[in-house]
Amino acid sequence: MYHMTGRFTLELSKLRYFHWDSCCVCHYQFIQNDACNSGYSADGTPLYVCDKCATHLVELAERNNYTPRAYLIPKDETILWRYMDFSKFLSLLDNRSLYFARADHLGDPFEGARGRLVDKPIWDDHLYNFFKSATLNPPPGHTCTLTPEQIEAQCQRLLIEFNEGCAGARKSHFVSCWHENDIESEAMWKLYSTHQENALAVKTTKINLYKSLGENLDIKIGKMNYIDFSKEFPKNNGVFWTKRISFEHEREVRAMITNSNSQEIGIQIPCNVTELINEVYISPTAPPWFAAMVQSVSTKMGYNLRFNHSSLAETPLY
Known part of the structure; x- marks a missing residue:
C-alpha cells in the first residue's frame, strides 16, 4: 500500500463526507472496521474506495477503519422549519448570519449526556x-x-x-435546531415562539441550509436519534446526536459545529439568507398589521422574500 500523503482537496473531502458509508467505485457498503482508502486516480480524480478498488489509486491520502456515523444525513430535498420570534428573524436578516447556540444553553440538561x-x-x-x-x-x-x-x-x-x-x-458544541416536516406544525408554533402573535417560521430544505452556510464540511447536518435512556446508551460519538425519547415530537434536524476556542454562549455563522429562505410563514395568530410590517421591513433591508399566512389561520366551514 502507498505511503499516506495526507493531502485532501476540497473535492476529496466532500466525496468522503457524502459517500462515507460506501465505496464510490463498486458501491460496496462498508461495515464496522472495514478499511477505507481516500486518494486520487492517475488523472487526479478524487476517490474513496474499499481495499478491492484501491488499485485505482496512484496517491493515497489517508487509510482508516470505517465507523458508522452517529447520525443520518437527511436527503437534499428534506423540508426543514425554524420557528422564531420577529426579533430573531430580524437578527438573521440584519446580520446575514445564523445563530448557533452553545449546547449547554439549549435548555435540555441531557444535551451531550452519555446517559443518566x-x-x-x-x-x-x-x-x-x-x-x-x-x-x-x-x-x-x-x-x-x-x-x-x-x-x-x-x-x-x-x-x-x-x-x-x-x-x-x-461548552464546545454549537447548534442550530430545525424541525423536519412537509407541513407546518401547530405544536412547533407554540413551543418555539415566545410570543406566538409575533412569530414566523422560516422554511428551507437540507440542501439550501447546507449551501447557505457555504458548504462548510465542519458544520455537520444530521437527524437526531431518540432513545429511552433507561434502556440504552447513545451510540459511540453520538451524545450530541441523541435525545430522550420524550422529545421525539420535535423531529429535529440540527446543524452543529465544534469550537473549543469560543467562550460565548452562542456564535454567529455567516449565512446566505436568500439561499437559506425558501418561504416565510406568518404565525396563525398574528394580527394583519404584523404581516404587513414584516414584509415592509424585509423589503427595505434589500430582500425579496416569499411570505405566506399560516394555513392554520384558515376559516373553518361548519
Missing part, C-alpha cells in the same frame, strides 16, 4: 476495563512495563480525564 447519572457506575466500569485492557495489550512491537499499581493509577487518571472531558464538551 444513576448509570455512571456502569460507564465507569466499562471505561476502566477498556483502559486497563489497552494498557496491558499495547500495539505490536511494544511491551507493557508498568507495575499493577502504576496500571491502576493510570486507569484511574484516564477515567477522571475522560469524565471531565465529556462534561466540558457541552
